[in-house]
Amino acid sequence: xxxxxxxxxxxxxxxxxxxxxxxxxxxxxxxxxxxxxxxxxxxxxxxxxxxxxxxxxxxxxxxxxxxxxxxxxxxxxxxxxxxxxxxxxxxxxxxxxxxxxxxxxxxxxxxxxxxxxxxxxxxxxxxxxxxxxxxxxxxxxxxxxxxxxxxxxxxxxxxxxxxxxxxxxxxxxxxxxxxxxxxxxxxxxxx
DNA sequence: CGTTAGATCTCCT
DNA sequence: GGAGATCTAACGT
Numbered sequence: 109x110x111x112x113x114x115x116x117x118x119x120x121x122x123x124x125x126x127x128x129x130x131x132x133x134x135x136x137x138x139x140x141x142x143x144x145x146x147x148x149x150x151x152x153x154x155x156x157x158x159x160x161x162x163x164x165x166x167x168x169x170x171x172x173x174x175x176x177x178x179x180x181x182x183x184x185x186x187x188x189x190x191x192x193x194x195x196x197x198x199x200x201x202x203x204x205x206x207x208x209x210x211x212x213x214x215x216x217x218x219x220x221x222x223x224x225x226x227x228x229x230x231x232x233x234x235x236x237x238x239x240x241x242x243x244x245x246x247x248x249x250x251x252x253x254x255x256x257x258x259x260x261x262x263x264x265x266x267x268x269x270x271x272x273x274x275x276x277x278x279x280x281x282x283x284x285x286x287x288x289x290x291x292x293x294x295x296x297x298x299x
Numbered sequence: 300c301g302t303t304a305g306a307t308c309t310c311c312t
Numbered sequence: 313g314g315a316g317a318t319c320t321a322a323c324g325t
Contacts, residue, residue, distance in 0.1 A: 146317070154317070156310095164309060181318050182307035188317090201317060231318045271317055291318095301325070312313085 112249060112257055117173035118193035121147035125200045125282045126266075128189065130258030133202065133248075135237040138210030140227060142202055143284040144291060146269045148188070150197030153274035157197030167245045169196045175253070177234070177244040184231030185240050189248050203270070203281075204228045206289040207236070229291040267295045 112131075117124065125147040133139045148155035156165040156178065167176040168190055176188040176199050192198035205227035207214055214236035215221045227233040234240065249255045263285035268277055270292060283294040 148317070156317075159311085162310065178317085179308050181316065182309080184318050186317065203317085229318070235319095269317075273316080301323100303321100303323085305320090306318105309316090311315085 110257060112255065115193075117189065117191050117249075120192045120195065121149050121198040121200055122280060124189065124191045125280065126264050128200055128202070129264045129282050129284050130260070130262035132208065132254075132256040132258075133205060133237075134209055134254040134256075135239055135243070136210075136252045137254075138213050138237050139254075140205040140208035140289075141284075142204075143206050143287040143289050144202075144204035145282045146201040146203060147280040147282075148199050148201060149192070150195055152278070152280075154269065154272040154276075154278075155197065155199075157199070165197075168199050170245065173247055173249060175239075175243050175246050175248050177239060177241055179241065180231060185234040186230040187234050187239050187243075201230060202233065203230045204287075204289055204291045205233050205236075206284075206287060213238075224289060228289055232291075265294045 125145040128142050128145050150157045157168045161169045172191050174190045180186045188199040188201050190199045207226045214226045218236050226236045265283050266279045267281050269281045
């Protein structure tokens with residue numbers, strides 16, 4: 109069965125954020141199709157890596173293809189894929205999945221069976237899959253993770269990122285066009 | 300439909 | 313001490 113393209117994680121964050129849309133992310137067999145991502149780079153004021161390495165963000169400065177999992181607002185976990193062989197401190201935040209595998213496990217962890225509330229948001233998807241700080245630094249394409257290539261070419265939209273206060277206009281959020289499983293509706297530049 | 304507050308970890312000033 | 317790549321429940325329109 110075909111794997112990811114050669115050098116998949118070595119590309120820059122903008123390219124990888126777009127390329128991840130439509131791929132299928134699983135953790136211990138639970139997960140679904142990635143429908144929403146955001147790119148973060150070391151030269152980007154909104155990125156955790158902008159001010160250099162800290163204990164929290166050290167995975168961002170490590171090998172590509174690894175997870176950067178951090179605690180958000182003291183209680184949620186957020187999952188990123190470290191990338192860009194040329195610029196250390198680059199990563200892609202995975203913001204939403206279309207649930208496909210392990211529905212009951214996700215529903216139990218999330219406390220709802222509404223498929224649109226299982227993985228629509230970075231904190232929600234880590235809770236649904238059972239991802240936490242234990243997975244920080246692990247490769248995202250080998251067990252307990254799995255990352256399957258997109259089954260078919262996908263239409264992707266770009267727009268401003270969510271929940272940040274710096275570099276708010278950079279159109280570095282990517283969404284699967286027409287998906288019902290986004291954390292928020294896609295907004296293009298012209299509306 | 301909208302806004303608001305509160306939960307509480309990591310880093311910066 | 314305060315802000316932050318969030319989410320939920322509560323409450324007003």
